[in-house]
Every structure is written in C-alpha cells, then in structure tokens.
Amino acid sequence: MVVETELSDAEVDRIFHALADATRRDILRRTALGDASVSRLAEAYDMSFAAVQKHVAVLEGAGLVTKSPRGRERLVRADPATIARAQRLLDAYADLWRSRIDRLDELLAES
Amino acid sequence: MVVETELSDAEVDRIFHALADATRRDILRRTALGDASVSRLAEAYDMSFAAVQKHVAVLEGAGLVTKSPRGRERLVRADPATIARAQRLLDAYADLWRSRIDRLDELLAES
C-alpha cells in the first residue's frame, strides 16, 4: 500500500521550481532513461561541473532524483513517485475546472 | 480540431515557474472555480494590490490565465488548455520512466 504523504506548499514550490529550468528537465529526462553519475551528466552541458552539480542538488531537494554512492562517483536516478505527485497536483486543477463547468451546466439547466 | 502547438523550452520554463509559488497556485485555483477581478483576488492575500497584480501577470505570461476587460475591472480566468499541456509534459517524464522499466524487464527476461 502506498503511503501518499501530504505535500506542503514549500515542497510543491520546490518541485515546480525544479521543473522550471530546461537543463534540469533534461537531467530528469536522462536519469529517467537510466542512472548517470554527476560528471557523466556534466559532459552533456555547456557549463561547469559545479553548475550541473547545483542543478542536481535542486532536483534532489525537490525529491525528483536521489543520489547513491557507487565507488567514487554518485549515481543520480529519477524518482518516479515525485513525478507522479506533480501529475496529481495538476490533476487537481483540472478537476477544479471540470467542477466549474459542471456548475455552469447546472445553472444553464435550471433556466 | 485542436491546434496542439509545440511548446518551446522558454514557454515550459514560464509554466512551471508560474506554478512554483503558493500564492499563484491559489490564484489559479480561485480563477478555475470562477472568474475574478484583480482587486477581488487581492483582497484574499496579505500583500499589496501591486504584488497580486504581478502574480497575475506571471500567470498570464505563462498562458495559465487570461484577462478580459469588464467595465473598469479586468476579469481573470484560468485557461484549462495550458493546465492540460503541463499535465502532458509530466506524462512524458512518466512515460520515460515506464519505458525504462520495460527495458529492464527485457534484460531480466533474456537472462
């Protein structure tokens, strides 16, 4: 059974903030396809290793990826559970919209 | 028929950045439930009218809400199409993860 923790505003902030950068979305894409070390990821972008390290830290702080030591390197892997949580957040807004449409339909039906 | 425009990195940046703030998410929630003027929205938050105005501008820049003049006020309404686009973006990452699982399953099946 899934625990389904409640997300605080700050946590949701971190998730969407982490997704609001093309480099971080690309890192998420790569690590969703397969684990990669930080230096391996850094090779792919036109910026310093430290910059990529910071991006990974932002993703990690949002819970979108986890890091596990493997020898001298750290393997970065995407956490699908957090992605699923973000999806459900957007579902909630879509639901609000649908409920609004339903209410408008009711009002129109009453006339 | 739906046009289904391709989203640029900058547009996706704006969508997720707009969602990365609790006040803006609440504005989106309120306007999804029903249109509201900027000043009506501003009453709900403990900050200046100008600050709320800026938040609405960020949501508008991301395409998550639209503003239409109604007398001297501007009605803010949520745009469900952009919310749906954001959902599909997250779907894409979830799909990547699923394809990875599938590949791992194949590898295990081969052994």
Added chain:
DNA sequence: GTAACGTGCAACCAAATGGTTGTAGAAACT
C-alpha cells in the same frame, strides 16, 4: 605512494524574483 578522477562546498558576481510605494489614467457613481 603518487597521480588522476569524482564530488562537495565556499566565495563571489550579475541578473532575476518578489515585495514595496507612488503616480497616473480610465470607468463608474453621486
């Protein structure tokens, strides 16, 4: 043991963010 590699972290810097106050214009009310 020494050199090279991978990582983490601090210090620094320019630009963006999120808030403020103030000013000004258009629409509505009396």
Added chain:
DNA sequence: AGTTTCTACAACCATTTGGTTGCACGTTAC
C-alpha cells in the same frame, strides 16, 4: 464636475538564482 474605484506601470530594495573559480577530500588507477 468631482470623487472614488480599478488597473497599470515605474522606481526602488532585499533576497534568491544561476553561473563562475578555487580548494579540500575520498576513491581509483598506475
């Protein structure tokens, strides 16, 4: 006509962000 309401926008300010370089430390390779 004059006042109030709603909105827009500029200027300003503190903090955060996203990048840099440099240094320290553990791990692997020779």
